Amino acid sequence: MGSKYGVIVMGPAGAGKTTFCSALIEHLRNNRRSCFYINLDPAAEDFVYEPDVDIKDLISLEDVMEELHLGPNGGLIYCFEFLLDNLDFITDPLETVTDEYLIIIDMPGQIELYSHVPVLPNLVRHLAHGSLNISMCAAYLLESTFIVDRAKFFSGTLSAMSAMLLLELPHVNILSKMDLVKGQVARKDLKRFIDPDISLLQDVPDSGLVYDANENLETPDPTESQSVMTGESFARLNRAVGQLIDEFSLVSFLKLDVQNEDSVGSVLSYIDDAIQFHESQEPREPMDDVQDDGDMG
Incomplete structure (x- = not known):
C-alpha cells in the first residue's frame, strides 16, 4: 500500500482550529475529495462534521479530571x-484509508503539547514512520488579532517555531480569523507580519519589545542588575530572537478567512504541496467523478 496523507491542525486555544477543520472538510467535499476526520481534543463537544474517530470514545478529559482529581x-x-498506550484506537481505522483521502487531525489548544511534552512527537512518529506511513504536515494556527499586540505576535511566532522544532514536520503557519482585522491593519503593514520583520520591534517603544538598532554602542553586561532592571537584557534577547526568525526565515504565515472559500483553497494548496499529495494521484477520467458522487467521504 502506498503512502497515506494527513495534516495535524495545531495552535493555541481560541485560534479557530476546529472551525478551520470544518471549513477544510466542506471545501474538500465541494471539490469531490475524500477526507478522514480525527478529533484528538478530549474536551471538544460541538462539531459541524461528526469525526470519523473521536478520542472521547476512548477517554474524556471530564472523566479524567473527576476520577483522578487532575486539573x-x-x-x-x-x-x-493513555492514547499512546492504546494506539490501535487510531491505527486500526486508518488501515483502510487510501491515498485518495486527506486525514485531518484536530488537536487541543494547550500549548504544553507543542512545546516541551514528548507525547505529541511520539504520536507523530508512530503515524508518520510506522506501518501507516502517513506523509504529514503540521498546520499551526495563530489568531490574526495578535498582530495588534506586537508582544503577543512575537510570543505566538516563537510558539510556532517551538512546534516546528519539536515535531520535525513540514510546517504551514496560518494567521486565522483575518476577517477580524480588516480595516485595522494596512496591507503594506500586514506584509511585515506575514514574513515577520525584525523592524517591527522598533516601532512601539511601549510594547517592551523595543531594542536599540545601533550596532556600535557598547554592549552592557546582561547579568548586571542595572541591565535587568532597565530592560536592556530583555531588549537584547528580543533582538536576538527576532534576528533568528528574520535571517533564517524560520516562520512565515499564510492568511486565512474561513468564510472565503478561495482563502481555504489557497491554504489547502500549501498543505497539499507540503505532503506532496498530488504526486501520487492517478489522472482521473471525467466519468470517475460521476461514479464517485455517491460515496464521498
Missing part, C-alpha cells in the same frame, strides 16, 4: 499518554 492541563497529558 485541565494534567488531565490532558494523561489522556494523551
